[in-house]
Amino acid sequence: MMPRPHFDFLDLPRQMPQELGVATRLALGGEIYGHFPPAEAKAQAGRCLDCGNPYCSHACPVGNAIPQWLELVRQGRLFEAATLAHETNPLPEICGRVCPQDRLCEGACTLEAGFEAVTIGSLEKYLVDEAFRQGWRPDLSRVKPRRERVAVIGAGPAGLACADRLVRAGVGVTVYDRHDEIGGLLTFGIPPFKLEKSVIATRRQVLEAMGVRFQLATEVGRDIEFGRLMAEHDAVFVGTGATTPVDAGLPGQALPGVLPALPFLIANARRVLGRPLAEDEAAMLDLAGKTVRVLGGGDTAMDCVRTAKRLGAARVSCVYRRDEAGMPGSRREVKNARDEGVEFLFHRAPLAIEGQGRVQALRVARTEATGRGAFSVLEGATETLTADVVILAFGYRPSPPAWLVGHGVRLAGNGLVLGGPAAAGSEPAWCIDSPYQTSLPKLWAGGDALRGADLVVTAVRDGRDAAAAMLRQFKGIAIRSAA
Structure with missing residues (x-):
């Protein structure tokens, strides 16, 4: 990259995309923020100080290369920016909309104290939406198909992230979900004024074009047996979330x-x-x-x-x-x-x-x-x-399906799936190097089912990293305990 200016923020204040007026947004019901025009996106990206110690990246649960893709946006190199954004985050356009950036990347921005943070979330949303609109898609032309097949249970952020990473490595992936659309709570929980459903539809098209198969309106344990999935696949990933409401026990x-x-x-x-x-x-x-x-x-x-x-x-x-x-x-x-x-x-x-x-x-x-x-x-x-x-x-607590218990998967007392050394208990028969592997060596878990109700971006990280651990095991790389 060419050397960049470092002091645009002195003359250019932080600017969010145009926000709909209250009456209009209440009537329309869709997302309340518009899109940056290209010139404004470049200008806002140019506010990045490129401080050398990217606190924004350190505060991001998926470790996004934020200064680097901001510079690409500033230069108008959207396809390269989209490629780089996807290297760390399988769902960047979604995290750009729903992450609490004020508590994460933007809250850690060096400019936050005194000059206001770079509009990282809105620029992440812009660069992916605009790249998609212009025809960018992940390049899998050099991917060689592998023999392994993985079943993903749950089409929420953890499951989608896991599927994305596996199919990029040539693994065959089928995602099962009880709903008739993908997304889990991205579709059926987060309202459209934060995340329009067309965004999820576009992501589904992208994933299907990459080779991910979706078997929707299919409930594991009712429409298909969990044991069958375990028998017919080299690994199974569980991302069923935490959807049981916390009971306050209020009279009435x-x-x-x-x-x-x-x-x-x-x-x-x-x-x-x-x-x-x-x-x-x-x-x-x-x-x-x-x-x-x-x-x-x-x-x-x-x-x-x-x-x-x-x-x-x-x-x-x-x-x-x-x-x-x-x-x-x-x-x-x-x-x-x-x-x-x-x-x-x-x-x-x-x-x-x-x-x-x-x-x-x-x-x-x-x-x-x-x-x-x-x-x-x-x-x-x-x-x-x-x-x-x-x-x-x-809030919500874990919702472990009955078929997990029926197949001997170790759970914590609060219902969370146990991963890593805790899952092994006293059994010395297997040894793992990933916190996402459960007491059944072929079964992996991530997202709210593993950690409890948390952010979308942490579920994305879990799915991404669980897939990476699976791939290491598929490739025969020596594994060791994480203890």
Whole structure:
């Protein structure tokens, strides 16, 4: 690369792509940020200081070569930028949209203090979208087919990343998923105002053109036996996620009008995709004119409050037990929710959901911070909030399928699949070099099924790295314990 200017940031402020006005984005329902024009993308990429010690790359869970592809964008070399972005991240256009960059790469940017960070996420989205639009596709012309075949269970980010890396190495891959579209929670959980479904459709086309086979609307354990997949493949990867909601045990949470977050978001995704809705799904989405209280402070809670606004709720509030600084989700999502008219009620811990026949109110206790994210309930300081609908967004725990247990896969006490030395237990019969290999040597796991509910980008990393470990084993490279 040619030497680059290092001080563009002194004259050019940080700029995001054009943002739709609130009324327009609530009416349209799609992504709220537009695309950079090429000249603006080049200019924003030129703000990179090229600081020599790329804190942005170090803070990225997949270790993206961010300064390098920013320079390629600045020079207008989009195809090279897209190729480089895919070297570390099998799903860059998705991570560019849904990663909490303010807590990761952009939060670590040298310019963040004093000059504002480079718009890394928006530029990642731009370079891949525009390269796809211009016809760029991964070059597999030199890939030689291998004899191995791998089954991937779960078409979420971990499974897709694993499939991408395996097929690039010539391995035959079939991905099984119980849904009729790929993406897992990318499709059926994350709302279209953050990730339009056409983005997932494009990625499916790219993967299929690379040679990945998808067998959808197929539930392992019901439509096809897990044992058959193990017998017919050289390896199996499990990326089934963590979708069982955390149970807060609130009195009244069984009342009609109390909705778990994930079924609510899935119903909305099915509506967006034009799928027929069951009666209970349609009822979940009937929020017009209602008062909606969402309990929780993470990105799922932000997805719920913003979805409720788009479904016509008259009043939407996020009820959270800590202060705003203690919220675990993206600061950008909190800002977007506030811009769209969502009310935030901090320092309120839910005590009970009340009503006769259906939800009518939410009783909460006031709290105060006691340091390091801890809080205490103020004695006698309670209040009752009117509510027509209460959405529970307390997070998710592992959801190990019954067939895993039935085949002797070692699980942690909380249901997570055990990988690495922990999976081996006291059995000396096999020895591994990867945290993704389970107690069945042919079975690998990654994403939320292995680590618990986490970010999309960490699931991508797991799928990518599990595939790399499989390939080492396929090639007969000596393996050793990671202990």
